[in-house]
Amino acid sequence: MNTRTASGRTVAYDDAGSGLPLVVLHAFPLCREMWTPQVDALRDNFRVLAPDLPGFGGSSGFAGAPSMDGMADAVAEFLDALDLREPVALGGLSMGGYVAFAFARKYPGRLRALILADTRAEPDDETGKANRDRMIAFAREHTAADVIEQMMPKMVSGETQSQRPAVVAEVRRLAGMQSVDGIIAALKAMRDRPDAGPGLGQIAVPTLVIAGAEDTFAPPTMTQSLAARIRGARVVILPGAGHLSNLEKPAEFTAAVREFLAGLPLAA
């Protein structure tokens, strides 16, 4: 793990390999380590950067009110702290995807390509917001390990639950390490996030949309509809994977990312 100070806040991150920078943003309530299979596999060809988003892993929490824009700003400040000025390929899974939408809207000139995994452009509806409030109240009274137990049935596919116990154990391990304060802040930021739909037509970089076929947070119909609103977006659906498709089907996920990045047009 490396650390940098960006705008007075600590950012913990992994940084491996060299070449086109690929920045990957983790899901809720996990941390940068969920990207270990991709960092290990892609470092031969790319510089893979996996930061902990504010309040997760080894990163400081929010300075002000939690928001997706604040997370996107933290990513931009992290790139500044690394003196990384060239446009990057940015990937985000689920909550990481929400941050990627905000980053694409706020910093379009810093993007070379976008990878949106198991995520959705739609904001929370009233039921979704009420569920966030219930989860915030639950988290205040419980531990991070209790929070992930509530979520687990929707995090991975039935196939993963029955056939890949090591993946389930890894999700428990990663989520169990997170601070309840970070979890609560992220729940507020997700509850209050804006509709990313209006920005989709403005995305002007090559985009890969990828999801598990059994993802119930971002089911394939939603994934197809997301891709249809982004010019030229490519879609990959991974059979047998649920919401955490990069962990459930790491080889297939990585192969899709590698092929996509290898096919990018040369930088201007």
Ligand code: MLT
């Ligand atoms: C995630 O995987 O990041 C979260 O489940 C997303 C969400 O709760 O909206």
